[in-house]
Each structure stands twice: as C-alpha cells, then as structure tokens.
Amino acid sequence: MEEDRYGLPLSTSSAEAAAAYREGIDLLLAFWPGATDALERAIMLDPDFALAHAARARIHAIYMQREAALQTIKRARDLIAKRGTEREQSHVATLVLTIEGRGTEALPSTLTHLASWPRDAMIMALPLGAFGLLAFSGRADHDAARRDLCDRFAADYGEDWWFMSNHGWALTEAGDVSQGRAVTERSFALRRRNAYAVHALLHAMFEAGALDQADALVNDWIGDYDRTGMLHGHICWHQALGALDRGDAAGALKVYTDVLVPTMDTAPPLNTLSDCASLLWRLMAENNPVPDGAWADVASYASPRFTGSTLAFIEMHLMMIAAATNDTAALKGRLAAIERRQAEGMLPAGRIVPHMLRALRAFAEENWRSCARELTPVIGDLARIGGSHAQREVIEDTYILALIRSGSLAKAREVLDARLHRRPSARDSRWRALAAG
Incomplete structure (x- = not known):
C-alpha cells in the first residue's frame, strides 16, 4: 500500500497519485505555491482518492471558498466510507468538523485522533499556528497549549522540517524566544523553501527586537517566493512593523501600497483583512497619513467576505x-x-x-x-x-x-x-x- 511522507498508509492504488499527494501536502505545510495543482493532479490520477479531496477542501476553506470546501469535503467523506482505513476515516471526519466551522467539536476530535496517529501532519496542523483551533478557542492559555502539544509529540517527528517550524514558533509565542528561534532555524536549514519557517523566524526576531535581522532575512529570501504564496503579503507586513518601530512611516506605507493593497494581494482573505486593517490602524494611531480611499478599499474587500x-x-x-x-x-x-x-x-x-x-x-x-x-x-x-x-x-x-x-x-x-x-x-x-x- 502507498504511504504518505510520515509512513501512514494511503488508500490509493496509484503510485503517481500518491506521489502527487505527498508533494501537495508538503507544499501546503510549507505554505508554498503549487499545492492546489499537485492535489488536483492526484485527484485526476485517482478520482476516488479521498484524502486528496480532503486536502483540496482544506485549501478551499483557507481561502474562504465555503461552498467549494463543503462540496469537496462531502466528496471525501462519501469516498472514505467506501474505501479507507480507520485512520483515514478519522482524518476526514476531523476535517469535516473544521471546515464546517464546528471548532468546539473539531479540537477534541483532533486531539483524540493524534493520540492514535500522532504523525498525521495534516491533522496535527489544525490546532497549531496563529489561526488554528487552539488560537481561536478563546482560551487565555492557547500559546502554552500549543507549546505543550508540540512538546508532547516532538519525539514522534524527530528532525522533521515541518514539525520543527511549528514547534519553534509555539515555543516563541509561549515566551521561550531563544529556544524557539533555535528550533525554527534548524527547520529552515532543512528546507529553505518553507515560508512557514521564515514566518516563525520573523516572529522570534520580533519578540527579540532583532528587526534589522528580520529585514535582512526577508530581503535575502523573498525573491524566491512567488507573490501568490499564502504568506507573501504577511511576511512583508512584518517588514512594515519594523519600519514603524524605527519611525519610518513612509517605509511602512510603501509596504502597504506595493504589496498589501487588497486588489493586489492574493493571500487568504483572513490574512488580507488583518494585515491591511491593522497596518492602516497603526499608521492612523500615530497620526501618520494613509492613502486616500485606503480604508474604503479595505471595507469593500471585507464586506462580502466576512458577513x-x-x-x-x-x-x-x-x-x-x-x-x-x-x-x-x-x-x-x-x-x-x-x-x-x-x-x-x-x-x-x-x-x-x-x-x-x-x-x-x-x-x-x-x-x-x-x-x-x-x-x-x-x-x-x-x-x-x-x-x-x-x-x-x-x-x-x-x-x-x-x-x-x-x-x-x-x-x-x-x-x-x-x-x-x-x-x-x-x-x-x-x-x-x-x-x-
């Protein structure tokens, strides 16, 4: 039987579909362009490959394409009932809860799943990060909870580039900035084409006040990251924070006009909303000018997407x-x-x-x-x-x-x-x- 990169069985008889799925999952976990194409190729090669449909639904959900996400995850659920291991069935069931917005059910489902299959990275990713199930749970201790979750499963992943980028960021957000940065740097060394690791490093540098180092990292790295990458705009947003810290409002505004304007940004809507609104608010709060119509543009972008x-x-x-x-x-x-x-x-x-x-x-x-x-x-x-x-x-x-x-x-x-x-x-x-x- 085919396996994913973490050694978990995949219910597909097509080696080519499995390879495309592995590629798509790695690109998705790295927030790197190409994940959608790889997963759609996996589906084309094996239309009954439930986990490929489930991962495609996850991308739809990230981009707030709700109807497409619901239809695609329903397809995955129907397929997995006919052909799927117990792990795959639990995997899809947990993604169903997440995509349907049932966070209070999705979080315990995730933790139960991980107790049996800790190396299921797609499910491990759900509670992690700034927009994950733990961060949006309303808990005051969600930073510590993410760190503890990563600590618990670190031995299961070892020196895995994806897991370490999450573990490092979790440590940073929970207050252990030096250790968080060290773990994230190990991750980045293993896979440079990993926007998630760069993003986690920028947070560690932000917390340490190392803004010149953050600028240097972005300037050295971002040329290889296409503007369609999920985190392209947000990584540049971090540079705008550094400019504001130095009192360079013009530099921060340039990031907005060159990168973050909603009509230019191809990031997931939640990133676009939060990056644009918060940067304009920061500029306005210190009595710095913002472009004419900028707030109206952000309002027009947000209105149909966040009703x-x-x-x-x-x-x-x-x-x-x-x-x-x-x-x-x-x-x-x-x-x-x-x-x-x-x-x-x-x-x-x-x-x-x-x-x-x-x-x-x-x-x-x-x-x-x-x-x-x-x-x-x-x-x-x-x-x-x-x-x-x-x-x-x-x-x-x-x-x-x-x-x-x-x-x-x-x-x-x-x-x-x-x-x-x-x-x-x-x-x-x-x-x-x-x-x-």
Whole structure:
C-alpha cells in the first residue's frame, strides 16, 4: 500500500497519485505555491482518492471558498466510507468538523485522533499556528497549549522540517524566544523553501527586537517566493512593523501600497483583512497619513467576505474598519450583535470582545479617556482574541496611546516599562519619553 511522507498508509492504488499527494501536502505545510495543482493532479490520477479531496477542501476553506470546501469535503467523506482505513476515516471526519466551522467539536476530535496517529501532519496542523483551533478557542492559555502539544509529540517527528517550524514558533509565542528561534532555524536549514519557517523566524526576531535581522532575512529570501504564496503579503507586513518601530512611516506605507493593497494581494482573505486593517490602524494611531480611499478599499474587500464572522480576531479588524470610516450603522450593528452574543454566553473569548470594540470606536473618535477606560479591565486578556502576539499588540498600542493622550502618564509608563522589559523597541522608547511628561 502507498504511504504518505510520515509512513501512514494511503488508500490509493496509484503510485503517481500518491506521489502527487505527498508533494501537495508538503507544499501546503510549507505554505508554498503549487499545492492546489499537485492535489488536483492526484485527484485526476485517482478520482476516488479521498484524502486528496480532503486536502483540496482544506485549501478551499483557507481561502474562504465555503461552498467549494463543503462540496469537496462531502466528496471525501462519501469516498472514505467506501474505501479507507480507520485512520483515514478519522482524518476526514476531523476535517469535516473544521471546515464546517464546528471548532468546539473539531479540537477534541483532533486531539483524540493524534493520540492514535500522532504523525498525521495534516491533522496535527489544525490546532497549531496563529489561526488554528487552539488560537481561536478563546482560551487565555492557547500559546502554552500549543507549546505543550508540540512538546508532547516532538519525539514522534524527530528532525522533521515541518514539525520543527511549528514547534519553534509555539515555543516563541509561549515566551521561550531563544529556544524557539533555535528550533525554527534548524527547520529552515532543512528546507529553505518553507515560508512557514521564515514566518516563525520573523516572529522570534520580533519578540527579540532583532528587526534589522528580520529585514535582512526577508530581503535575502523573498525573491524566491512567488507573490501568490499564502504568506507573501504577511511576511512583508512584518517588514512594515519594523519600519514603524524605527519611525519610518513612509517605509511602512510603501509596504502597504506595493504589496498589501487588497486588489493586489492574493493571500487568504483572513490574512488580507488583518494585515491591511491593522497596518492602516497603526499608521492612523500615530497620526501618520494613509492613502486616500485606503480604508474604503479595505471595507469593500471585507464586506462580502466576512458577513457571518464569529471570531473575536475578525471582529477586531472589522471594527477598526467601521471606526476608521465612521460607518455608524456598522459600529452600532457590530456592537449590538456582540453584546447580544455575550449575554447569551456565545463568545468564547468572553468579555474582552465588547470592551475592545467599544475602545476602538472611542479611539477613532479621539475619546482617549473612554478608550483607556474600556481596555483597562481586560487588557490582560488579549491572548483570548487569538492570532499571534505581534498581531494582538495593535490593541496594546491603542491602549498605550490612549493613556498618554488622556494624561494617564503613570499608567502608560507602567505598561511601557513591562513591554520594554519583555521586548526592546525603539518605538516604545519614544513613547516612554512622551509618557515621562
């Protein structure tokens, strides 16, 4: 019987289909272009190859192609019932839950599956990363949970380039930056054409304040990464963060206009939404100009794609757009819906969400005192939003600037001192000087 790269049996009689599947999975795990073509080739070679359909459905879901994802995963489910091992049946069942958006069921299904088949990388990937099942679970400890999960299964993977890139990033996000970087660098050395490892390294460099090293890494590497790569725009977004840290607003804006503009970016919609909205918000927050119509362009991009959002991370960015464009109807509607869901106990991230949304609205209205008042009781719960620490920091930035502008200088110094102790930052040093009064 054919096997995947991790030695797990594949229910296909076609060696060529199995080879195409292995290639497609590796490209998908590396966030490298070509995964879709390889998986569709596997399906063409063996139309009854259920796991190839399941992986194709996963890519549809990443790109928020909901109907295509549901149809393709249904095809995989129907096929696997006729021809599939117990592991493959569990694999498809777990992906069904994930693709259907049933995260509270998908996470325990994933963990149960991994207890029996820890080397099933496609399933191991589901709870990992900034947009994974753990990050979007609403748990305050999801960073530590990802690290613990990787620690638990590290021996099963050994020196595997994909697993180490995830393990390294999990260590970094959980606070062990030096070890996280070392593990990620080992991964990158094994497979340079691995955008996921580069991305994880950029997070380690961000946390260490090594922004010049991050710039050098991107400049040296990104020429080999096609713009259609899932993480191309987001990797450049990291360079924009570095530019803002150095006080180079023009450099950050150039990243936006050259790479991130929604009409140019081919990234998954969640990446485009969060990268564009958060970068424009950061520019605006420090009173830097943004291009005419930029917020309207982002609003036009988001409107048809995120109508049924339920995640705190998505709500955060949609509220930035509504607040920046002074969309009164959207502001009221988003807040009303969130407050209603909170009252019904339907917000996994809890009370931080309505506080955060009200704070963003207050900041855009230059009501600094109200913004700070909303965030003060929940600022310690930011992890529950999901995403990475670098992505969540935009809310902390908003809080610090609101404190400074409202005259709460002692509190601003306290927050900045804690952050500077954790991560050196030229920008935070500038803000600390402002908070000195």
